[in-house]
Amino acid sequence: MxxxxxxxxxxxxxxxxxxxxxxxxxxxxxxxxxxxxxxxxxxxxxxxxxxxxxxxxxxxxxxxxxxxxxxxxxxxxxxxxxxxxxxxxxxxxxxxxxxxxxxxxxxxxxxxxSGSGRSCTLEFDGASKGNPGQAGAGVVLRADDGSLICRLREGLGIATCNAAEYRAIILGLKYALDKGFTNVRVRGDSKLVCMQIQGLWKVKNQNISILYEEAKRLKDKFTSFQIIHVLRDSNSEADEQANLAVELADGQIQEEIDK
Structure with a gap:
C-alpha cells in the first residue's frame, strides 16, 4: 500500500x-x-x-x-x-x-x-509602473546550450502587469516563429500566464482573454511547446529587459543580438 x-x-x-x-x-x-x-x-x-x-x-x-x-x-x-x-x-x-x-x-x-528538432528557450517578463501604468515587455531567447540568441524589449504604453506579461510572451513567440524555431520551451514568473496557457486556470478577464487567444494561436504553430512557471529570481534577465522597455514609446521594439 x-x-x-x-x-x-x-x-x-x-x-x-x-x-x-x-x-x-x-x-x-x-x-x-x-x-x-x-x-x-x-x-x-x-x-x-x-x-x-x-x-x-x-x-x-x-x-x-x-x-x-x-x-x-x-x-x-x-x-x-x-x-x-x-x-x-x-x-x-x-x-x-x-x-x-x-x-x-x-x-x-x-x-x-531523447529529442529532435530546432529548439530554443524563451524567457519572458512584463513590467508595469502603477498597474495599470507605463508598461514594458521583456524577452530573452536562448539556444539549447544556454547561450544567448537575443534580447527583446517592447514599450506597451499604459497597461496592467498581467497584460504586460502576456504581451511579452506574444512578443517572444512571434520572434521565435519568424526565426524558424519549431520547438520552444517557455519560462516565466507569471503564474497566471503559465497556468492559463496550460489550460489549468480559466481566463475570466475580457481584456486578458484577447491576449490569451493570441498567445494560444501562436503556441499552436509550434511542433512542440512547453511552458513552466519559475521563481522570480530565476527570471532576472527577462525582468531587466521588461523594466528597460518601460522607457520605450508604445509599440517601440528593440532587439539585441548576441554576436
Whole structure:
C-alpha cells in the first residue's frame, strides 16, 4: 500500500516532460495536450529525494510538474517502468503506432530523454509602473546550450502587469516563429500566464482573454511547446529587459543580438 501511495507518473510528449502524482491527472493532461507527437508514459514507485529537491529548485512544488528535457539527468526519478495500454490509453502517433509500441523500441530512459528538432528557450517578463501604468515587455531567447540568441524589449504604453506579461510572451513567440524555431520551451514568473496557457486556470478577464487567444494561436504553430512557471529570481534577465522597455514609446521594439 505504501508503495502505491508514493507512486508517480512521468510522461513525455514531444519536448515536454510532466510529472504527476495520480494516473487520472496524467491521463487528463496528456489527452488535452496542445499537439500530438508520440507519447511515452512511465511509472515510478518512490521519487528520490534528490529529484524532489531539484524540482523545488526549479520552482515546481505542486503535484503537477513540467520540465524541459535538457534539464533532466539519467536516473533522476529512480527506476521507471513503461505503462502498457491496459493501464493507460494513449493517442496514436501520426504513423499509427501506439505509445507503448514506441516505448518498446527504446529503453525507458532513452525514450524519455531523447529529442529532435530546432529548439530554443524563451524567457519572458512584463513590467508595469502603477498597474495599470507605463508598461514594458521583456524577452530573452536562448539556444539549447544556454547561450544567448537575443534580447527583446517592447514599450506597451499604459497597461496592467498581467497584460504586460502576456504581451511579452506574444512578443517572444512571434520572434521565435519568424526565426524558424519549431520547438520552444517557455519560462516565466507569471503564474497566471503559465497556468492559463496550460489550460489549468480559466481566463475570466475580457481584456486578458484577447491576449490569451493570441498567445494560444501562436503556441499552436509550434511542433512542440512547453511552458513552466519559475521563481522570480530565476527570471532576472527577462525582468531587466521588461523594466528597460518601460522607457520605450508604445509599440517601440528593440532587439539585441548576441554576436
Amino acid at each position: 505504501k508503495e502505491e501511495k508514493e507512486a508517480f507518473f512521468v510522461a513525455r510528449k514531444g519536448d515536454i516532460v510532466g510529472v504527476y502524482k495520480s494516473l487520472t491527472d496524467c491521463q487528463a493532461q496528456v489527452g488535452s495536450s496542445i499537439c500530438d507527437p508520440p507519447v511515452s508514459v512511465f511509472k515510478g514507485h518512490a521519487m528520490p529525494k534528490d529529484a524532489e529537491k531539484y524540482l523545488l529548485s526549479c520552482g515546481l512544488k505542486n503535484a503537477l510538474y513540467s520540465v524541459k528535457t535538457d534539464d533532466l539527468t539519467e536516473g533522476l526519478f529512480g527506476t521507471l517502468s513503461p505503462c502498457g495500454p491496459s493501464s493507460f490509453q494513449l493517442p496514436s502517433s501520426s504513423r499509427g503506432e501506439t505509445s507503448s509500441e514506441l516505448v518498446s523500441k527504446k529503453r525507458p530512459h532513452e525514450a524519455l530523454w
